[in-house]
Each structure stands twice: as C-alpha cells, then as structure tokens.
Amino acid sequence: MIKAWTDGAEAGLLDRRGERGSTFVYMPGSVPERSVSVTMPVRTASWNTAYGLAPIFEMNLPEGALRERLRLRFAKPSGTFDELDVLAVVGRSQVGRIRYTGQAEQLHESVPFQSVDEILAQRRGGELYRYLLDEFAQHSGISGVQPKVLIRDTEHSNALKAAKVRLSQSFQGATHIVKFWEPDEFPQLAANEYFCLQAAENCDLNVPRYRLAEDGMALVVDRFDLRPDGTYCGFEDFCVLNAKRSADKYMGSYETAIIRRFEEYGRSNLIHEEQEHLFMLIALNCALRNGDAHLKNFGIIYDDVNGDAHLAPVYDLITTTVYLEQDQMALTLNGSKRWPSSQQLSALGEKRLHLPPSRVLHLLQRVDEAVDFTRKQMGRYISDHAEFADIGNLMLQHWQRVAS
Numbered sequence: 556m557i558k559a560w561t562d563g564a565e566a567g568l569l570d571r572r573g574e575r576g577s578t579f580v581y582m583p584g585s586v587p588e589r590s591v592s593v594t595m596p597v598r599t600a601s602w603n604t605a606y607g608l609a610p611i612f613e614m615n616l617p618e619g620a621l622r623e624r625l626r627l628r629f630a631k632p633s634g635t636f637d638e639l640d641v642l643a644v645v646g647r648s649q650v651g652r653i654r655y656t657g658q659a660e661q662l663h664e665s666v667p668f669q670s671v672d673e674i675l676a677q678r679r680g681g682e683l684y685r686y687l688l689d690e691f692a693q694h695s696g697i698s699g700v701q702p703k704v705l706i707r708d709t710e711h712s713n714a715l716k717a718a719k720v721r722l723s724q725s726f727q728g729a730t731h732i733v734k735f736w737e738p739d740e741f742p743q744l745a746a747n748e749y750f751c752l753q754a755a756e757n758c759d760l761n762v763p764r765y766r767l768a769e770d771g772m773a774l775v776v777d778r779f780d781l782r783p784d785g786t787y788c789g790f791e792d793f794c795v796l797n798a799k800r801s802a803d804k805y806m807g808s809y810e811t812a813i814i815r816r817f818e819e820y821g822r823s824n825l826i827h828e829e830q831e832h833l834f835m836l837i838a839l840n841c842a843l844r845n846g847d848a849h850l851k852n853f854g855i856i857y858d859d860v861n862g863d864a865h866l867a868p869v870y871d872l873i874t875t876t877v878y879l880e881q882d883q884m885a886l887t888l889n890g891s892k893r894w895p896s897s898q899q900l901s902a903l904g905e906k907r908l909h910l911p912p913s914r915v916l917h918l919l920q921r922v923d924e925a926v927d928f929t930r931k932q933m934g935r936y937i938s939d940h941a942e943f944a945d946i947g948n949l950m951l952q953h954w955q956r957v958a959s
C-alpha cells in the first residue's frame with residue numbers, strides 16, 4: 556500500500572485491487588483542497604480502477620529507457636515490477652504536486668545536487684548521460700519515452716540563497732529536466748527540440764527556459780511547475796482530463812480531447828487569450844510537422860485544485876518527420892490524422908474556438924512569421940555546428956506555412 560500526498564499533506568491511500576486493478580481512498584476528514592485531481596474530488600467512497608492505476612497516478616510513470624533502468628535496478632528477485640512498485644521508487648520526486656511514500660512514512664523530498672552549467676558545458680557525451688541516469692533515475696517521477704532525468708540545480712539553489720528568498724521547508728526537490736537522445740534512433744533530437752521550442756517562443760507562447768548543451772547532447776528545461784518558494788503547482792496532462800490511460804495517448808481528436816476539454820477544465824479571467832494560445836500551439840505543431848502532439852503533450856497548471864486552471868506552458872515540440880518521413884498527426888482533426896490544409900486549420904479556429912475569421916488569419920500569420928524567424932536562427936546554428944546540418948536542413952525543408 557502507498558500513501559499519496561498533495562501539496563505536502565497526506566491525501567489518501569492507494570493499493571492493488573483484484574488481479575490487475577487498484578483502489579484509492581481519501582483519508583477520513585480530508586478537505587476539498589486535498590483532491591488528487593480536478594477529475595477526482597474528495598469523497599468517502601473509494602475510487603476504483605479495473606486495470607492499472609487511475610490516470611492521475613499513472614501520469615508521471617517513467618517510460619522507455621528510464622523505466623527500463625529502474626526495472627533493472629529495483630525489480631524484486633521474482634522479476635515483478637508493477638506500476639505501484641515504480642511509484643514506490645520514484646514517488647518522492649514527481650512532476651506536479653502529488654508525492655507518494657510508504658504507508659507509515661513521512662515525506663522527505665531530497666534530490667541530490669547537480670550543476671546545470673556543468674551539463675551544458677561538459678563534453679562528456681554518453682558518459683554524462685549514463686552517470687546522470689544512474690544518479691537521478693530514482694528521483695525522476697516523469698513520463699515520456701525519450702531518456703530523461705529530473706535534477707536539482709546547484710546554481711539555482713545558490714542564487715535563491717543569495718537573494719534571501721524565503722523557501723518552504725520542503726524545498727529539496729528537482730528544479731530541471733535533462734533530456735537526452737539515442738544517437739542511432741533520433742540523431743540531434745535535443746537541437747531539434749531546441750529550435751522547435753524557439754519557434755514557440757517566437758510565437759510569444761509561454762515556454763519555460765530551455766538550454767542546449769554545447770555539444771548538442773542534452774536539452775535542459777526549467778520545471779514550469781516549480782514556484783519561487785520551492786513548492787510545486789498542480790499539473791495534469793490531457794490523458795488525465797480525458798480519463799485515458801497513458802497507453803491511449805494517441806486516441807482522440809484535437810477538437811474534443813484538447814479544445815473541448817480545455818473549455819471544460821480551463822478556468823481563469825484570461826481564458827480567451829489562453830484558447831488563442833492553444834489554437835496557435837496546434838497550428839504550430841502542424842507547421843513544424845510534429846507528429847507527437849498527443850494527449851500527454853498538453854496540460855493544465857494550477858495553484859488550487861478547486862480554483863483557476865491555466866493552459867500549461869509549451870513543452871516537447873519536435874519535427875518528427877525528419878526521423879519518420881510518413882509521420883502523421885498524433886490525434887485526429889476532421890476525423891483524419893493527415894496534416895491539415897490552411898483552410899482546415901482556419902475552420903478549426905472559427906468553428907471550434909469561435910474566433911472571427913480575421914483573428915484566425917492573424918494568429919496563423921503569427922505562426923508563419925515565427926517559423927520564418929526561427930529558420931534564420933537555425934541557419935546560423937547549422938553553419939557553426941556541422942553535426943546538425945543533415946537534420947537541421949531536413950527540418951527547414953519540412954516546416955510548412957499554415958496561413959492561406
């Protein structure tokens with residue numbers, strides 16, 4: 556059995572149920588603020604799941620290389636290592652505001668220090684990647700298929716101390732995400748993502764700080780759920796909002812599973828602006844030919860689980876067609892995963908987001924201008940980094956205009 560915590564306070568108990576399911580029950584007397592998700596309010600009845608964990612508990616389970624590393628190191632002698640076993644290992648360090656411990660344990664989140672500057676400057680390539688994975692895998696409650704770890708930056712902590720910022724007592728958690736790539740599978744993935752994020756920033760979308768290592772081997776992204784006092788905001792991805800398991804992240808449409816769902820769960824006095832941002836983000840994914848804009852790559856962020864909820868900052872943008880030329884969209888638009896025409900994107904903005912045609916055109920033009928500007932930034936990088944030329948030039952070929 557595992558204890559779930561929200562905002563550093565006990566919320567409830569999570570356990571296996573039946574052959575393959577699980578059950579979660581809130582602590583008696585829990586107040587509404589303890590809710591683990593906007594989709595799972597505090598109640599006396601338990602929340603049961605027939606297969607696996609409820610989506611909110613599954614949200615940050617490591618996938619791919621990180622999951623495999625954890626399995627090799629922490630699987631029981633019998634070889635079993637189910638989802639609750641993974642949570643028992645990485646539960647103390649998670650994206651968002653939920654943490655997990657043993658039933659009788661207290662919560663101490665303490666991630667070792669690691670200098671981000673060292674990661675950015677060192678040319679240790681594969682060696683650094685193996686070291687970070689060894690050291691930080693057990694502190695990395697973060698999903699995603701690409702190899703990555705959560706780290707706690709030494710300079711970040713020193714800067715806060717120097718500025719005499721009042722820190723929460725529990726401030727010992729991770730501050731940054733370090734993403735790597737498998738050279739044989741996805742060459743230059745970090746630089747690819749770096750320039751796609753640059754395009755999003757050029758659209759004036761909200762993007763956390765992201766930095767590319769000098770040797771292009773790693774991308775370091777600031778956690779957008781970390782508050783200045785060292786506590787964490789609530790974050791939920793669109794798999795959770797659609798009550799879907801991570802395995803079903805490619806199921807659904809942009810119209811319903813993203814836009815309609817954000818209409819339901821997004822709440823703030825800036826909601827119209829955020830809906831426009833969401834529209835630009837969907838259009839940008841098409842312009843960049845990102846076939847991986849699935850349900851886990853959109854999210855909401857909030858301070859109070861029963862209060863306002865905003866569109867999460869942009870993350871995980873890649874031109875995927877440079878690795879898989881025939882790649883299509885991750886979710887459907889108009890019932891198809893084929894890349895949409897300008898007219899189809901315009902119709903999406905007008906019909907589903909209820910924007911006037913002139914506004915839709917303006918937003919799509921802004922995406923095109925941002926991508927054009929990014930082309931120039933990337934061109935300069937290509938001329939200084941021959942190793943990126945093949946992928947970089949392909950990206951330039953694949954990027955498309957979205958305004959008609």
Ligand SMILES: Nc1ncnc2c1ncn2[C@@H]1O[C@H](COP(=O)(O)OP(=O)(O)OP(=O)(O)O)[C@@H](O)[C@H]1O
Nearest residue numbers: 650698699700701763776777778779780851870871
């Ligand atoms: N800057 C950030 N701050 C906080 N959480 C983040 C940030 N960036 C990403 N995340 C969380 O980490 C998860 C994994 O990150 P990301 O999507 O970048 O990895 P990935 O391996 O490329 O994913 P995929 O499997 O979609 O290819 C995201 O789904 C999101 O929950």
Ligand SMILES: [Mg+2]
Nearest residue numbers: 699851852871
């Ligand atoms: Mg992702």
